[in-house]
Amino acid sequence: MRLAAAALASASLLALVPGDPPTLPERMADTGGGSQLITAQASREGSTSGTLTWWDRRDGHWVKAGSAAARFGAKGLAEGGSRKQGSNTTPTGLYDLPFAFGIKAAPAGTAVPYRRVREESWWCQDNDSRSYNRWTEPRPADCRASESEHLIAYKTQYAYALVVGFNYERPVRGRGAGIFLHVDGAGATAGCVSVSEKAMRRVLGWVDPARGPRMAIGTVSGGTAITRY
Numbered sequence: 001m002r003l004a005a006a007a008l009a010s011a012s013l014l015a016l017v018p019g020d021p022p023t024l025p026e027r028m029a030d031t032g033g034g035s036q037l038i039t040a041q042a043s044r045e046g047s048t049s050g051t052l053t054w055w056d057r058r059d060g061h062w063v064k065a066g067s068a069a070a071r072f073g074a075k076g077l078a079e080g081g082s083r084k085q086g087s088n089t090t091p092t093g094l095y096d097l098p099f100a101f102g103i104k105a106a107p108a109g110t111a112v113p114y115r116r117v118r119e120e121s122w123w124c125q126d127n128d129s130r131s132y133n134r135w136t137e138p139r140p141a142d143c144r145a146s147e148s149e150h151l152i153a154y155k156t157q158y159a160y161a162l163v164v165g166f167n168y169e170r171p172v173r174g175r176g177a178g179i180f181l182h183v184d185g186a187g188a189t190a191g192c193v194s195v196s197e198k199a200m201r202r203v204l205g206w207v208d209p210a211r212g213p214r215m216a217i218g219t220v221s222g223g224t225a226i227t228r229y
Contacts, residue, residue, distance in 0.1 A: 023061070023062045024055075025037050026061070028226065028229060029229060031094075031214060032096070033212055036054070036056060036057070036206075036207065037055045037057075037062065038052065038054045038055075038097075038203070038213065038216070039051075039052070039216050040052050040181075040193045041218060041219065042076070044220070045078070047077065048072050048188040050069075050070050051068070051070055052181075052193065065206060066202055066206070069195065070193055070195050071188050071193070072090040073188060073189055073190065074188040075088040076089055077224055078224070079091070079223065080092050080095075080217075081093070084174065084176070085176040087191070088190050088191055090191050091176060093216070093229055094214055095164050095168075095215050095217070096168075096213075096214055097214070098168060100161065101115040101117055101135070101158070101161050102159055103152060103155055103158050104159045107160070109204075110204045111208050112162070112204065113209070114204075120138040121150075122136050122137070122143070122145075123135055123148060123151060124136050124140070124148045125149065126144050126147035132171050133168060133176075133177035156185055157182045157183050159183050160183055162182070162200075164215055167179070178192075180192045180193075181195070181200070181215065183195070183196070184196055184197070216229050
């Protein structure tokens with residue numbers, strides 16, 4: 001009887017021991033429905049640095065596949081739905097990843113559509129252009145060079161890049177254009193998220209379009225908390 005009682009007590013105690021805490025994706029309101037997710041999280045809205053983590057969904061749980069130090073906009077982060085172009089803020093929210101591009105050849109294993117940057121490659125950010133927030137080759141007449149990025153001019157940052165679908169599907173003029181996950185430059189970004197070149201190569205070799213990858217950007221808490229998305 002004593003052994004049986006002891007065994008029962010031990011089982012009861014084990015039942016009270018909590019399991020592993022839920023991972024960040026498991027605390028989010030929405031992860032996009034796929035089985036791959038990238039999270040870019042900063043401590044607060046004014047932060048210019050944080051952590052990028054990429055996750056796989058396996059057997060009903062999200063498992064960390066890798067992580068790296070990340071940089072954000074020079075003015076921190078801002079809610080994507082109300083962000084203003086030229087604010088030097090990184091838009092928070094949950095986004096798809098339309099395609100990748102780079103000045104260098106795609107890393108081995110890259111499955112996401114990848115465009116090589118050429119001399120005539122531009123990203124139009126001109127609010128008056130019909131090509132607003134689009135890759136163009138060559139730059140159209142209605143897209144001013146002063147309001148666009150000549151991609152090949154950013155040899156370090158755009159060695160590798162992944163387009164973040166912020167304001168992409170149905171662009172709203174004035175909200176912002178050309179938001180990417182790209183290689184670190186000298187400091188904070190103009191609104192993108194950046195990581196080391198080594199991390200970008202790992203991410204590009206990991207992303208699989210067939211698995212519905214998404215990217216969530218946000219803060220630890222508050223109105224732009226990543227768990228809201």
